[in-house]
Amino acid sequence: MSELASAMGILTRVRHLMSECRSQMFFDRAIKALAELLDVPCVLLGRSEPGSQMLRIVSRYRRGFIEREGMIRISGTPLERILADGRPYACDRAAWQCFPQDEELQSCRAEFYWGAPLRDRSNGDILGVLALHSAEPRKLTNPECTLLEIFGACIAKELERVHQEEALRELQRKFLHAQRMESLGALTAGIAHDFNNLLTGILGFTELALAQLESADGASEDVRSHLHQVITLSRRARDLVRQLLLLGRPEDGSERSCALHAFLKDFTALLRRTIPECIEIELDLAPQEITLAANPVHVQQVLLNLIINARDAMPQGGRLRIQTERLHPEALHTHLCTRVQNRPYARLTVSDTGAGIAPDILPHIFEPFFTTKGADKGTGLGLSVVREIVHAHGGWIEVESEPGRGTNVHVFWPIARESEVHRSSQQPEAEQVPRGDGETLLLVEDDPMILKVGERLLQKLGYRVLTAHNGREAVDLYARHRQEIRLVMLDAVMPEMSGEHTLRELRALDPQVRILVMTGYSSRDQLKDFPWEATNGLLLKPYDLHSLARAIRRCLER
Secondary structure (H helix, E strand, O other): OHHHHHHHHHHHHHHHHHHHOOHHHHHHHHHHHHHHHHOOOEEEEEEEOOOOOEEEEEEEEEOOEEEOOOEEEOOOOHHHHHHHHOOOEEEOOOHHHHOOOOHHHHHOOOOEEEEEEEEOOOOOOEEEEEEEEEOOOOOOOHHHHHHHHHHHHHHHHHHHHHHHHHHHHHHHHHHHHHHHHHHHHHHHHHHHHHHHHHHHHHHHHHHHHHHHHHOOOOOHHHHHHHHHHHHHHHHHHHHHHHHHHHHHOOOOOOOOOEEHHHHHHHHHHHHOOOOOOOEEEEEEOOOOOOEEOOOHHHHHHHHHHHHHHHHHOOOOOEEEEEEEEEEOHHHOOOOOHHHOOOOOEEEEEEEEOOOOOOOOOHHHOOOOOOOOOOOOOOOOOHHHHHHHHHHHOOOEEEEEEOOOOOEEEEEEEEEOOHHHOOOOOOOOOOOOOOOOOOOEEEEEOOOHHHHHHHHHHHHHOOOEEEEEOOHHHHHHHHHHHOOOEEEEEEEOOOOOOOHHHHHHHHHHHOOOOOEEEEEOOOOHHHOOOOOHHHOOEEEEOOOOHHHHHHHHHHHHHO
């Protein structure tokens, strides 16, 4: 009777584990329960990774403590046999002598060891291993073997569920990125045309300026005017490239706010190059700037999908209107009241004067793969992606449409609280440029033209400049002039001796050296292995006099 009561207690404990816990909490409690029920000091749940000679620790119970991180080498351990044979393995005596390469078994002189593979029920693949050991020799009884089978099955089921969720998240991430790439393809032709126009203007104004400088008849005021045009067009070209990079890159989880009006002005300029001329674009912005609690990449993806749909609804032309409005919760009248939080919202409305949506179709427009377009005109996934993005940010969408009278899509976004706002390090262009006071800087750049223009700009700002064409030359120069040099401006990507290698050698010479890294990439995320923690600042190319001056001053004043 006592054995039956004990078995019932064990089954009750397993049932509670399965019903009340998920993921990491389930794994932690399951291995702790096993350790207590079998009276063993060490229980391991590891996850196998295809092609790897290591087992990832999901949860490990050792002498009363839970560990959740780390890797275990498989070679020369019982784990190798379990994974190779694909079946349980048990050793009831002298386990540490059977596996002299297993450091864990050696450290505790483990006599007893048991382990079994955990399989995916759908395809039979090994997901991981459940193992346990103790310093005392022992043999498992039949009830203990049954207990291990029950726990193993439950843990395998949860591992399978976690694996499926991770695979689904990865698939969703790849799909969202692919969908952004599809949107980018729709913009390519117009952008390429406009970019060539920008380059033509840059070259033309530069040639005019040079011609007037060479001519005695040229007025200096005209020269300044032409050069100002060069700067204006160059900045437009720079901003256009940044818009493309914003659309094409994977989302950056660190960006949690979007200055909506500034974003829409840039975005509308981009649209005017891609939307047919027969479609008029209107931008109606609220009186005050609105900052959304949203990633700019996501805002752009939502807008692109809505605007492409509006464009397709007006093949003969019409009017596309983008409007913003700031709202408070009490002013919202929506059937989706469960989504409304006690915070201000922004209503972003995209309107068109197109064909409209029939009443029987309107309830289905957000369904995945639903589309009224031809087989070669769309996947039916755009609006479902839009809804998922907006819902993920705590917002919602309302649609008004009437056949023959156009469509209004209202997107409600939470407005960012002050703590959520990503504060830009840039200040207005009109701010006075911070100048140097004769400090010595070392500029390291492998491109001769950029090195030359950088040197001239730094001298104009009032700095004394030493230049190096490569990493080796930079290290040698710093070794000779380390007492004079206040800051090293280092290009991140260089041939032969890389920026990373150069940085490490400079730090070896002087751990206190100040280093400002420069790169043509759009963000530091694109140089994932670069030791950013060893730098004092980042300057993105192309830079102008203002951004250069501010970046240097921030580094020098730290």
